Amino acid sequence: MKFELVKLPYSTDALEPVISKQTIEFHHGKHLQTYVNNLNNLIQGTKFENADLETIVKESDGAIFNNAGQILNHNLYFTQFSPTGGGKPSGKLATAIDAAYGSFDNFQKEFETAGAGLFGSGWVWLAKDKEGKVLITKEANAGNPLAKGLTPLLGFDVWEHAYYLDYQNRRVDHLKELWKIIDWKVVETRY
Ligand SMILES: [Fe+2]
Numbered sequence: 806m807k808f809e810l811v812k813l814p815y816s817t818d819a820l821e822p823v824i825s826k827q828t829i830e831f832h833h834g835k836h837l838q839t840y841v842n843n844l845n846n847l848i849q850g851t852k853f854e855n856a857d858l859e860t861i862v863k864e865s866d867g868a869i870f871n872n873a874g875q876i877l878n879h880n881l882y883f884t885q886f887s888p889t890g891g892g893k894p895s896g897k898l899a900t901a902i903d904a905a906y907g908s909f910d911n912f913q914k915e916f917e918t919a920g921a922g923l924f925g926s927g928w929v930w931l932a933k934d935k936e937g938k939v940l941i942t943k944e945a946n947a948g949n950p951l952a953k954g955l956t957p958l959l960g961f962d963v964w965e966h967a968y969y970l971d972y973q974n975r976r977v978d979h980l981k982e983l984w985k986i987i988d989w990k991v992v993e994t995r996y
Pocket residue numbers: 832836879962964966967
């Protein structure tokens with residue numbers, strides 16, 4: 806299977822000022838494209854040649870895992886945003902967040918703290934377990950909760966390439982701004 810660069814459901818400048826056009830162009834057009842190119846090259850002639858992305862993430866390691874994980878992570882990341890996003894989740898997801906964290910505000914604080922405390926490059930996720938309980942997971946590098954048997958719902962990229970052009974070292978400021986562009990309708994469909 807040949808993997809392709811995920812299409813953005815908005816224009817490259819649509820998420821400004823939270824994420825600049827320049828950051829989107831580098832992050833999506835360069836960084837993610839490189840992971841896609843790498844994976845397509847790496848899987849040639851291996852047992853993963855015709856596997857889907859989720860299977861590769863669950864069953865691979867090393868360079869294949871790193872590139873497949875980053876494609877899955879970024880596909881979820883880039884499709885969870887909307888220029889008209891923000892606000893709060895509703896329905897079953899909102900109920901699950903309240904049950905786990907007491908309130909949406911408290912969940913946001915814990916999510917930001919997890920992202921701020923992740924040393925080096927990685928991701929902070931809201932994930933769902935088999936019973937429908939939600940939890941925050943911190944993943945280093947290309948990690949995704951899928952590899953632990955969980956379903957990823959919402960992911961914040963804390964690699965510097967996600968924010969350095971716009972926020973330099975101010976990772977926490979970037980994480981706080983991201984809430985303004987979250988399309989909760991998309992996240993709810995993953996629950
Ligand atoms: Fe990234």
